[in-house]
Amino acid sequence: MHKRREYSRSSAQTAPEMESGFGSINGVFTKCESCGQAIYDKELETRFNVCPHCEFHYPLSAPERIRLLVDAGSFEERDVGMMAEDPLSFDGYEEKLQEARQKTGLDDALVSGVARIGSHQVALAAIDFRFIGGSMGSVVGERVVRTIESAYDEELPLLIVSSSGGARMYEGIYSLMQMAKTSVALSRYVTGSWPYVSVLTDPTFGGVTASFATAADVIIAEPKARIGFAGARVIEQTTKERLPEGFQTAEFQKEHGLVDRIVHRLELKEDIERLLGFLT
Amino acid sequence: MILEFEKPIKELEARIAELYRLAGSNEELQGEITRLEEALDAAKKRIYSHLTPYQRVQVARHPKRPNFWDYRDALVDDFYELSGDRLGADDPAVRGGLAKIGSQSVVLLGHHKGADVKSRIANNFGMAHPEGYRKAGRLYSLAERFGAPIVALIDTPGAFAGCEAEERGQAWAISADLMALARVPVPVIAVVIGEGGSGGALAMCMSDHVAMLENSYLSVIAPEACASIIFRDKERAAEAAEAMKLTAEDLMVHGVIDQILPEPLGGAHNDPEATTKAVARAVESALFKLSETEPESLVKSRYQRYRRVGAHLAEGEVVGENGAGSAVPAEPRLRSLGE
Numbered sequence: 324m325h326k327r328r329e330y331s332r333s334s335a336q337t338a339p340e341m342e343s344g345f346g347s348i349n350g351v352f353t354k355c356e357s358c359g360q361a362i363y364d365k366e367l368e369t370r371f372n373v374c375p376h377c378e379f380h381y382p383l384s385a386p387e388r389i390r391l392l393v394d395a396g397s398f399e400e401r402d403v404g405m406m407a408e409d410p411l412s413f414d415g416y417e418e419k420l421q422e423a424r425q426k427t428g429l430d431d432a433l434v435s436g437v438a439r440i441g442s443h444q445v446a447l448a449a450i451d452f453r454f455i456g457g458s459m460g461s462v463v464g465e466r467v468v469r470t471i472e473s474a475y476d477e478e479l480p481l482l483i484v485s486s487s488g489g490a491r492m493y494e495g496i497y498s499l500m501q502m503a504k505t506s507v508a509l510s511r512y513v514t515g516s517w518p519y520v521s522v523l524t525d526p527t528f529g530g531v532t533a534s535f536a537t538a539a540d541v542i543i544a545e546p547k548a549r550i551g552f553a554g555a556r557v558i559e560q561t562t563k564e565r566l567p568e569g570f571q572t573a574e575f576q577k578e579h580g581l582v583d584r585i586v587h588r589l590e591l592k593e594d595i596e597r598l599l600g601f602l603t
Numbered sequence: 604m605i606l607e608f609e610k611p612i613k614e615l616e617a618r619i620a621e622l623y624r625l626a627g628s629n630e631e632l633q634g635e636i637t638r639l640e641e642a643l644d645a646a647k648k649r650i651y652s653h654l655t656p657y658q659r660v661q662v663a664r665h666p667k668r669p670n671f672w673d674y675r676d677a678l679v680d681d682f683y684e685l686s687g688d689r690l691g692a693d694d695p696a697v698r699g700g701l702a703k704i705g706s707q708s709v710v711l712l713g714h715h716k717g718a719d720v721k722s723r724i725a726n727n728f729g730m731a732h733p734e735g736y737r738k739a740g741r742l743y744s745l746a747e748r749f750g751a752p753i754v755a756l757i758d759t760p761g762a763f764a765g766c767e768a769e770e771r772g773q774a775w776a777i778s779a780d781l782m783a784l785a786r787v788p789v790p791v792i793a794v795v796i797g798e799g800g801s802g803g804a805l806a807m808c809m810s811d812h813v814a815m816l817e818n819s820y821l822s823v824i825a826p827e828a829c830a831s832i833i834f835r836d837k838e839r840a841a842e843a844a845e846a847m848k849l850t851a852e853d854l855m856v857h858g859v860i861d862q863i864l865p866e867p868l869g870g871a872h873n874d875p876e877a878t879t880k881a882v883a884r885a886v887e888s889a890l891f892k893l894s895e896t897e898p899e900s901l902v903k904s905r906y907q908r909y910r911r912v913g914a915h916l917a918e919g920e921v922v923g924e925n926g927a928g929s930a931v932p933a934e935p936r937l938r939s940l941g942e
Binding site for chain 2: 403410413414464468493498502504506507508535537557571580
């Protein structure tokens, strides 16, 4: 059941590929959407999609995220090959899944397993936003739960990195119920004495934020990551309010007491390792 | 308010009322009244037994549908309201307190949309802010401390999407409620009485016994929002409602709920008293059924109940005869990984 899948630098998706169209212009450099300067693709890759000029954090795929966070060669992926069903026979879902699988090379929007972070063995999961917006359907929910259960059974710290638009609407009630499912698993995990660290990255919203992503012992966010329950556009439409500058950014959420720390991506591994040192 | 599909019924009712006014002792008109009354009965049966999912959503949203206070009156013998989240505010969209059902003390809570225009506005149409969810969480703790069963009535379009709700941690408040409900060692009974909108509904209906009124709905997102996101067309809400499987009947088939409570012909708003009484009976019998269960077993079976909800395939597995799209599975479908 446990397969080892290495995420080496060469096999991982290196060119940042995003809905926004951000990406390599000619295979050599990419224009930063934030500061407008040219970034060499090689440099962007070694900096895990952080702009070397303005430090803007671009989305990171789940495999790259794991490569960033864990000791090289230590990651053992679990629950490989778990595929989404189409429980409601929702028009267009199968095509959407096929397309996402092809685009990302992943089974679904999450990669999970166990790995080492310095002296700590951890159970971890990372959501991949490229796969239908990192949305939580049955597979994401099930793999999150299995990660939590591994952590519980094997007495390991738990680390989940989120980036998600929320529930996967194509799975209707099944996707809503994943909030309940991850919550029951997590509520049992926290009866033990191992820490749960949640890392929120751009963007994390909806059913993911309203379930496991915020129910952590420590919540870390990446700089400027957008985090919230409802998206800014929805809020503007429903309330006709003008939203304040920097609304729902990690900095905004920290100011409102909802996030513990904002940590630069390139310091994240070291920061988590240090944190685990206090709690294990 | 008259819903579009209710028009033939309302027209017949108006004609009958008019005839009653004119009839007096005129036997011919009395015959006509009897004939129309039969037609009315037939029309009601025809229309209400074939409601589409989106029509049910509209019935669920009907402003005359019984609200939290109506159910409270039918359900409990005494209600002692408690207010506030103990952190700075009280959200009128969520009401709750201690209640007596017979000799049994329970914690009763629910969304309250309001009864008239003024209270609807004050209650933000049942869309709670984080304070509402924190108030619920506080009541869950109280229930745990005194071993009182929790009875929750769900009726919300969803948790409020607004700037201040975000600033005060809407998502954090909901996830805390889910974490609390997951382990509270008392029986938890939920009845969806109207709208069951997304996480804002789930924060009160993750329970040991979930009942739904026939014309209520429970959904990951409002059909209008689903239509505008997936079909990029808000007008296709009826189609989205159909696709999402949000009615009580569908959710029963998918094993998400335990019980469907039939509504009077014409929907709850046509006979609030019969509806609230039916809900009261269902709550009483669920309470009775769960009262024998040990607290640890309750928590354990709640874990198992929610742990297994999902639909996914292990490596190499294909969809079998009970697989995707099948209308028959009675249990929540989960494919084990063959561990």
